[in-house]
Amino acid sequence: xxxxxxxxxxxxxxxxxxxxxxxxxxxxxxxxxxxxxxxxxxxxxxxxxxxxxxxxxxxxxxxxxxxxxxxxxxxxxxxxxxxxxxxxxxxxxxxxxxxxxxxxxxxxxxxxxxxxxxxxxxxxxxxxxxxxxxxxxxxxxxxxxxxxxxxxxxxxxxxxxxxxxxxxxxxxxxxxxxxxxxxxxxxxxxxxxxxxxxxxxxxxxxxxxxxxxxxxxxxxxxxxxxxxxxxxxxxxxxxxxxxxxxxxxxxxxxxxxxxxxxxxxxxxxxxxxxxxxxxxxxxxxxxxxxxxxxxxxxxxxxxxxxxxxxxxxxxxxxxxxxxxxxxxxxxxxxxxxxxxxxxxxxxxxxxxxxxxxxxxxxxxxxxxxxxxxxxxxxxxxxxxxxxxxxxxxxxxxxxxxxxxxxxxxxxxxxxxxxxxxxxxxxxxxxxxxxxxxxxxxxxxxxxxxxxxxxxxxxxxxxxxxxxxxxxxxxxxxxxxxxxxxxxxxxxxxxxxxxxxxxxxxxxxxxxxxxxxxxxxxxxxxxxxxxxxxxxxxxxxxxxxxxxxxxxxxxxxxxxxxxxxxxxxxxxxxxxxxxxxxxxxxxxxxxxxxxxxxxxxxxxxxxxxxxxxxxxxxxxxxxxxxxxxxxxxxxxxxxxxxxxxxxxxxxxxxxxxxxxxxxxxxxxxxx
Amino acid sequence: xxxxxxxxxxxxxxxxxxxxxxxxxxxxxxxxxxxxxxxxxxxxxxxxxxxxxxxxxxxxxxxxxxxxxxxxxxxxxxxxxxxxxxxxxxxxxxxxxxxxxxxxxxxxxxxxxxxxxxxxxxxxxxxxxxxxxxxxxxxxxxxxxxxxxxxxxxxxxxxxxxxxxxxxxxxxxxxxxxxxxxxxxxxxxxxxxxxxxxxxxxxxxxxxxxxxxxxxxxxxxxxxxxxxxxxxxxxxxxxxxxxxxxxxxxxxxxxxxxxxxxxxxxxxxxxxxxxxxxxxxxxxxxxxxxx
Numbered sequence: 003x004x005x006x007x008x009x010x011x012x013x014x015x016x017x018x019x020x021x022x023x024x025x026x027x028x029x030x031x032x033x034x035x036x037x038x039x040x041x042x043x044x045x046x047x048x049x050x051x052x053x054x055x056x057x058x059x060x061x062x063x064x065x066x067x068x069x070x071x072x073x074x075x076x077x078x079x080x081x082x083x084x085x086x087x088x089x090x091x092x093x094x095x096x097x098x099x100x101x102x103x104x105x106x107x108x109x110x111x112x113x114x115x116x117x118x119x120x121x122x123x124x125x126x127x128x129x130x131x132x133x134x135x136x137x138x139x140x141x142x143x144x145x146x147x148x149x150x151x152x153x154x155x156x157x158x159x160x161x162x163x164x165x166x167x168x169x170x171x172x173x174x175x176x177x178x179x180x181x182x183x184x185x186x187x188x189x190x191x192x193x194x195x196x197x198x199x200x201x202x203x204x205x206x207x208x209x210x211x212x213x214x215x216x217x218x219x220x221x222x223x224x225x226x227x228x229x230x231x232x233x234x235x236x237x238x239x240x241x242x243x244x245x246x247x248x249x250x251x252x253x254x255x256x257x258x259x260x261x262x263x264x265x266x267x268x269x270x271x272x273x274x275x276x277x278x279x280x281x282x283x284x285x286x287x288x289x290x291x292x293x294x295x296x297x298x299x300x301x302x303x304x305x306x307x308x309x310x311x312x313x314x315x316x317x318x319x320x321x322x323x324x325x326x327x328x329x330x331x332x333x334x335x336x337x338x339x340x341x342x343x344x345x346x347x348x349x350x351x352x353x354x355x356x357x358x359x360x361x362x363x364x365x366x367x368x369x370x371x372x373x374x375x376x377x378x379x380x381x382x383x384x385x386x387x388x389x390x391x392x393x394x395x396x397x398x399x400x401x402x403x404x405x406x407x408x409x410x411x412x413x414x415x416x417x418x419x420x421x422x423x424x425x426x427x428x429x430x431x432x433x434x435x436x437x438x439x440x441x442x443x444x445x446x447x448x449x450x451x452x453x454x455x456x457x458x459x460x461x462x463x464x465x466x467x468x469x470x471x472x473x474x475x476x477x478x479x480x481x482x483x484x485x486x487x488x489x490x491x492x493x494x495x496x497x498x499x500x501x502x503x504x505x506x507x508x509x510x511x512x513x514x515x516x517x518x519x520x521x522x523x524x525x526x527x528x529x530x531x532x533x534x535x536x537x538x539x540x541x542x543x544x545x546x547x548x549x550x551x552x553x554x555x556x557x558x559x560x561x562x563x564x565x566x567x568x569x570x571x572x573x574x575x576x577x578x579x580x581x582x583x584x585x586x587x588x589x590x591x592x593x594x595x596x597x598x599x600x601x602x603x604x605x606x607x608x609x610x611x612x613x614x615x616x617x618x619x620x621x622x623x624x625x626x627x628x629x630x631x632x633x634x635x636x637x638x639x640x641x642x643x644x645x646x647x648x649x650x651x652x653x654x655x656x657x658x659x660x661x662x663x664x665x666x667x668x669x670x671x672x
Numbered sequence: 673x674x675x676x677x678x679x680x681x682x683x684x685x686x687x688x689x690x691x692x693x694x695x696x697x698x699x700x701x702x703x704x705x706x707x708x709x710x711x712x713x714x715x716x717x718x719x720x721x722x723x724x725x726x727x728x729x730x731x732x733x734x735x736x737x738x739x740x741x742x743x744x745x746x747x748x749x750x751x752x753x754x755x756x757x758x759x760x761x762x763x764x765x766x767x768x769x770x771x772x773x774x775x776x777x778x779x780x781x782x783x784x785x786x787x788x789x790x791x792x793x794x795x796x797x798x799x800x801x802x803x804x805x806x807x808x809x810x811x812x813x814x815x816x817x818x819x820x821x822x823x824x825x826x827x828x829x830x831x832x833x834x835x836x837x838x839x840x841x842x843x844x845x846x847x848x849x850x851x852x853x854x855x856x857x858x859x860x861x862x863x864x865x866x867x868x869x870x871x872x873x874x875x876x877x878x879x880x881x882x883x884x885x886x887x888x889x890x891x892x893x894x895x896x897x898x899x900x901x902x903x904x905x906x907x908x909x910x911x912x913x914x915x916x917x918x919x920x921x922x923x924x925x926x927x928x929x930x931x932x933x934x935x936x937x938x939x940x941x942x943x944x945x946x947x948x949x950x951x952x953x954x955x956x957x958x959x960x961x962x963x
């Protein structure tokens with residue numbers, strides 16, 4: 003009836019996962035109860051769960067990412083504390099548990115923290131910057147989000163029901179094959195990633211289409227904001243790379259479920275093929291994450307320097323250059339597999355070429371700051387922190403791309419330090435900068451500045467104290483994923499790193515405090531004009547939060563910085579641009595398709611993991627039925643009457659007129 | 673086989689001397705920057721050269737970031753505000769040119785280094801290398817000396833000053849063979865044989881470990897590499913031959929199927945075809961009853 007699932011799957015004898023799991027379950031039930039008592043279910047269902055509004059979906063993506071970031075951080079704390087006490091001692095986490103933790107940490111941080119935050123920011127910002135009403139396929143967008151959430155749910159279920167993979171975040175065979183990983187851990191990994199991977203692919207298709215086809219009148223490619231360019235490049239990479247991931251994981255699934263021999267030791271399998279395939283996806287994935295991060299910094303640095311982005315065309319070329327080169331460097335992840343001098347050298351050099359185009363970007367940000375009037379709000383602090391931190395991470399990355407240096411450092415803590423240096427210093431800093439930057443656009447009030455500064459310093463110092471010692475430990479020959487160790491020389495560095503995690507934890511706490519304080523003091527942090535930072539691109543041309551249709555009139559774009567041009571004209575003429583006649587606007591209807599399909603996809607995934615075949619069939623049939631039901635819909639749009647459009651836009655214009663009056667009195671450029 | 677040899681600029685001619693690389697860096701003793709053989713010296717030298725080349729561009733960038741960020745702060749009334757300055761052809765040339773030149777230079781280092789320090793490349797030496805066969809297992813290392821006819825677990829002895837040639841494979845999952853002070857990390861994979869050439873210049877005990885996570889006992893998968901003076905090495909081989917343990921197919925399979933770390937051990941006689949049989953997947957460790 004329940005396949006391999008028995009009561010023994012619950013870790014009764016392991017207090018840590020049991021209590022952690024029980025805590026999460028109780029907390030989730032408490033939240034549900036609170037929502038029920040307060041009667042918020044209809045609101046949640048109508049305004050969020052079934053919403054196809056790209057802004058709502060973007061917010062949900064970011065929220066999912068931040069929650070998972072917290073989960074991944076707890077894993078990190080456990081890993082660091084384990085190593086701190088595991089010198090010539092077994093520590094408090096046995097290998098069975100420790101190996102799950104580092105596997106879950108990597109999987110969660112990449113797929114369910116970094117990806118959702120980055121995709122969430124793109125979701126929220128890109129249509130607004132393009133001057134569009136929504137993405138190309140709104141219901142697909144909702145489905146993509148819920149499939150990602152479904153994957154995240156499966157990974158977290160593994161905490162209490164069964165176990166997670168003990169293979170690392172990339173399940174290298176033959177370790178991940180049945181003879182070496184007979185449990186359900188790898189299956190949890192595979193199905194969580196296969197399901198969320200479909201969601202990510204949907205997002206990629208959706209955003210490539212949106213950026214190519216749906217832009218405001220007059221917005222040619224070379225007038226798009228840099229964030230939209232990086233989003234385009236990132237989503238093209240998703241479309242090209244994620245099918246490789248899906249295909250590769252399906253090959254392991256076939257090995258594990260149906261006795262195939264793609265990567266097994268027997269039957270002529272070849273694990274080296276897996277390593278090639280997974281990195282053919284894995285390296286572009288790095289740029290899927292970091293390109294939108296570069297986009298965020300481009301927006302933030304330009305806005306807070308009060309200048310246009312320096313070398314816009316170079317930046318576009320550099321972005322597309324990274325997009326292409328990122329597909330021809332994957333072998334640098336396994337120089338030590340003995341490919342020989344020619345192959346290693348070619349991939350090493352290809353990798354360092356990425357450093358050229360990235361270097362171009364760094365310099366262009368520097369020259370954007372040059373001659374600016376830099377305002378140090380939190381997003382700008384993150385950007386400056388990024389510039390300093392990222393060049394160090396870039397340097398160690400190029401170092402690892404030199405094969406002989408990699409022969410000394412591969413799989414050491416030096417590599418760990420390097421990629422945390424670029425992912426934290428690049429992607430995470432961008433996530434925090436972006437969230438702070440666009441928070442007022444999403445909610446109508448800014449985040450508290452003082453607590454934001456505290457988050458910045460704790461996170462940055464925490465990062466340096468955690469990971470710079472790991473560079474040293476790597477140089478001392480300490481390899482990654484050690485559950486315990488006996489070499490005395492490594493110990494001081496491991497201990498310093500643990501202290502660093504404590505500082506980072508303070509940053510995390512400040513993050514939560516910042517959110518609470520900002521919500522409580524939202525009245526004084528209000529953004530009445532919709533343009534809290536003196537912005538330059540179109541998202542600032544509408545109200546905060548924007549109406550569901552984004553723009554009452556689609557803006558006419560004549561410039562690379564459309565909203566800056568609009569503002570300058572208004573200041574010169576002392577008038578806002580005249581409005582035409584308000585017209586009714588058609589918007590897509592809410593749809594439960596995404597939520598329901600993903601709910602059944604979760605059931606299917608759970609059934610597959612535990613070999614509960616009736617649940618698999620039921621889930622698949624129901625998911626398919628849901629999508630047929632969606633295809634049969636008669637009305638997919640509803641109309642917002644002209645009077646409502648006029649009322650909402652009127653409020654915004656009044657606020658802008660007050661701004662203009664102030665600005666006029668000041669008589670200067672903002 | 674004739675190999676085209678690139679001229680080696682003095683910049684990265686590895687010295688192999690402990691003091692040359694590690695001036696004033698005593699906490700780094702024992703690591704990859706404290707090389708004890710030609711492969712490790714080459715790795716370390718290239719590592720340091722690459723850092724030096726890149727610091728030439730990275731350090732000024734960090735300084736410029738701080739200086740620009742400080743000088744152009746909004747409250748600094750002396751700073752010039754250039755609200756519309758967003759292009760300069762000359763600067764663009766520099767912006768593309770400097771990273772390009774640095775990477776061109778570095779690419780030369782990469783190309784030459786990748787060939788010179790390819791683990792499969794024999795170490796130039798008047799003496800013939802000693803042959804060692806390596807098999808990684810769950811979770812221990814098996815070292816076979818085909819010419820001496822002995823084998824050991826979790827301990828390799830090498831004559832100091834004489835090159836060693838390793839052929840490596842895995843009986844089970846992927847692992848990485850690495851002795852930080854001797855350099856040249858290389859993967860061990862089932863059904864495949866990788867090649868590695870190392871040399872320990874001086875006698876000493878060196879720590880070695882697996883660098884590729886391989887399951888629950890991974891953390892115990894370290895071994896001792898003992899570089900011995902030639903006479904001591906001969907003595908070590910003699911001691912090994914005295915061992916009554918025999919490494920044949922049955923003994924191998926029993927050891928390989930026991931998923932556990934193992935203490936150091938010596939085998940007095942070996943099945944000469946064992947390594948080839950393992951590498952050719954004729955001795956499958958995985959038992960059929962696993963699911």
